[in-house]
Amino acid sequence: MLSTDEDILSQAEAWAKAGKGVAVATVVETWGSAPRPVGSHLVIDEEGTFLGSVSGGCVEGEVVTEALDVIGSGKAKLLEFGVADETAWRAGLSCGGRIAVYVEKVG
Amino acid sequence: MDLKLLSALNAARADRKAAVLVTDLDGAAPARLVTDANLAGDALEEPIRAALRSGKSGVVGETRVFLTVQVPPAQMVIIGAVHISQALVPMARQLGYDPVIVDPRTAFATPERFPDVALKAEWPDVALPPLGVDRYTAFIALTHDPKIDDPALLHAFEKDCFYIGALGSRRTHAKRVERLTAAGASPEAVARIKAPVGLNIGAISPAEIAVSILAEVTQAWRQGIA
Structure with missing residues (x-):
């Protein structure tokens, strides 16, 4: 069965209660054609295990990397991703849209 | 956080x-x-x-x-352990609903016909109150029997379900409107019933009717929960 965004938040709570460092990433804004709607979550634990999706796979790798940084520092970040050729040095969205992802630590 | x-x-x-x-x-x-x-x-x-x-x-x-x-995940209450319900249950699950079937007719409501689904072989006045029917419930009456569908629909009105649908032709529905009005339902409540149930896609088989119902439920959930 597909995990809903709600199941994902329950998993984040379970990880945090098990003593793991956890971050929640949330799509807070989208422009143009975006793969996942505003409010979609990706949750990440300190080992890089993740559940959910903020882009259907395009930028998850980078969000996970940033999330590990957020888990370490405790400081939230707002990430923006655009089409691949505009931000050639980092992951991009092949569908041509842009998304903003807020990443914060749980705890 | x-x-x-x-x-x-x-x-x-x-x-x-x-x-x-x-x-x-x-x-x-x-x-x-x-x-x-x-x-x-x-x-x-x-x-x-x-x-x-x-x-x-x-x-x-x-x-x-x-x-x-x-908002709470949508649930689905189906009145009638009928042929359409058999097609509706697995499809509803694919959409994330956890369907419950209510039908007091024990010949219909059998585990053989409905394996692995919550089945209440009781009258609506007994079966429905414990189910926690609420705003976030899709309510679908499929028995064609006023003795079963009508009290169930009155319960759905009271709980303000986001979707209320009932099987039946326009003529059947006109009679239902008369009965429910006589039973005290407001014109606004009665007008909320989607009847004939489902989007008009020319559905004939039970599975096609299930698709048309679920399309209409999805429309109500995504566009009309306000």
């Missing part, structure tokens, strides 16, 4: 309560959780009410405040 806030958000969902997590993206104010209990008088009461009606998360206007909106 505070773990307590995350726990409270998850607890509200388990309890089928709507909740909104308010996050300042600049970190200027701590995040907070707003539910029915503390919504009145909140600084963002109006935008939060609007967000709850739409069920959509988003940034408030031109601000840097983000609302994570959580």
